[in-house]
Amino acid sequence: RSEITELGRSSFAVKHTLLRDGEPAIEAHEKRVWVTRSDDGGIKSASLPDDVRKLLGGS
Template sequence: MFSNTTTVEIQFGDCDPAGIVYYPNYFRFFDNATAAMLSAAFAMHKRNWLDHYAIAGIPMVDTGAKFIRPSSFGDTIEIRSEITELGRSSFGVKHTVVRDGETMIEAHEKRVWVVRGENGAIRSAPLPDDVRNLLGAA
């Protein structure tokens, strides 16, 4: 399955008063890492693939993380993201946060491919065949 690595430098504003990354910020990092992974797979920026595939987005319907070690201001981390499963209209993503070769966090997401219906409401839609091929590629 497709994978991609994103590098993040931890900024002062990412941290709590104890000087470690405030945990919700990791989920922001993961959202950006998923977008970067799909942009790499589709060879276009997110704003372009949203238009190209005429989708409303890829909302997250399940997520979780195991926090093993903290990161602090000035640290540089790698987020290794990979597709773990392809459903009819959903896909799974695994994120592994690594610093200096050491695993810091293991996280997962389940996202749904959604389009806007005639009434403007979002609804799931099947993953297009070319998306399946691109995400299933090694």
């Protein structure tokens, strides 16, 4: 199972728990960042769009 554990301006954290026989066996954490293209062709962080924020459980 996976759940959103943190919701920031341009990022969110996800906690993943894998169960074995109904008990937690592995727990992993990741941080994802919303990005857009920068003027030089790279990437830069951007605010999470309101519709995405709402889907992730934010207001």
